[in-house]
Amino acid sequence: MNSLRGIDLNLLVVLEALLAERHISRAALRLQLSQPAVSHSLARLRQLLDDPLLVRGQGGLVLTARAHELAAPLAEALAQVRILLGPGGFQPATARRTFKLAMSDYGSLVVLPRLLRTVRKAAPNIDLTVTQGSLETMTAQVADGQIDLAFGAFAFEPEGVRTAVLFDDDFACAVDAATVRDTGRLDHVAYLARSHVLVTAATERGDAIDAAVTRLGGRRKIACTVPHWSVAPGLILGTNMVLTTARRSLEALADDRLAIFEAPFTIPGFAFCMIWPAKADADPGLTWLRERVLQAVAPEAESSDAISLRG
Known part of the structure; x- marks a missing residue:
């Protein structure tokens, strides 16, 4: 035993x-160390733990079974050490830390801008690294402490x-405003007569939309399928296509060329959530960041942004 x-x-x-x-180079960048220094540390870790830890696989390095076993207890142990050795509480003005976040571009549209402004104002040396994955992948990464x-x-x-x-969102429809100058909206007959853009990142939600359309006795004609929420609204400009998507993603773009209106049928909404590792509950830095998230999505934060933009 060591x-x-x-x-x-x-x-x-x-x-x-x-x-x-x-990835050795990315780890070196994250730690602000040289790549040889990280490679040397990995060699020492392999000797210390009697395991290769990371091995070559398809697409790069992959974790060994032993490394997977170590991830959760290591994250928990280091979180406790940081609390033990850190100052009383979290000092955002002087703290240096990189937080890893995961979200789709929907989250990047409706949460990230205000969150980043809030964080940078209070903690200029706190960095955010954002990745994207499926709900299942993100959940597994959070549970593992990645x-x-x-x-x-x-x-x-x-x-x-x-x-x-964090909040509840529902669905709205959008079309090029020039195509609905008289009514500003579409009834269900006109809705079904047009072609549609589908966002595949919202597969579960898309099923809910099509289920509602089916109850009307109709079926959408999908003319274009894209993986990102943010590009979809721009695709319908200059066309007669319809986009049915999360209301906040449309409102975040604030494009006057779009006519946004209620769907001509009922679509169940959804709750947008934040998740974090249970073992990090006692981490004062992560607690601070979660509080900043809640501050960023609060209704008064949206009003404040609107006032500053007008000013």
Whole structure:
């Protein structure tokens, strides 16, 4: 058994970065170390733990079974060490830390801009790294401690993960405003007569939309399918196509060329949530960041942004 007196605890910080990044150069960048220094630390870790930890696989480095086993207890142990050695509470003005977030471009549209402004104002040395994945992938990454916070329409709270509902959203329709000058909207007959743009990132929601259309006795003709929420509204400009999507993603773009209106049928809405590792509940830095998220999505934050933009 290894004696703690003979272990450089900085190696555990390097291991944390390697398990999260699965890439030596990115881990070095995250730690602000040279690539040879990280490679040397990995060699020491392999000897210390008697396991290769990261091995070559398709597309790059992959974790060994032992590395997967270490990820969760390592994250929990380092979180406790940081609390133990850090100042009382979290000092955002002087803290230096990178938080890893995961969200689709819907979250990047409706949450990230205000969150980033809020964080940069209070903590100029706090950095945010944003990735994207399926709901299942993001949930697994949070549970494993690879991601600090993830955002999405999570329908359940798996073991090892905490959940907070940020807001509820519903669905609206959008068309080129020039095509509905008289009414500003479409009834269900005109809606079904037009072609549609579908966002595949919202597969579950798309099923709900089509189920509602089916109840009307109709079927949408999908003319274009895209993976991103943010590009979809621009695709219908200059056409007679319809986009049915989350209302907040349309409102975030604030494009006067679009006519936004209620769907001519009822579509169930959804709750947009934030999830984080249960083992990080006691992490004061992550607690601070979660509070900033809640501040960024509060209604008064939206009003404040509108006032500053007008000013």
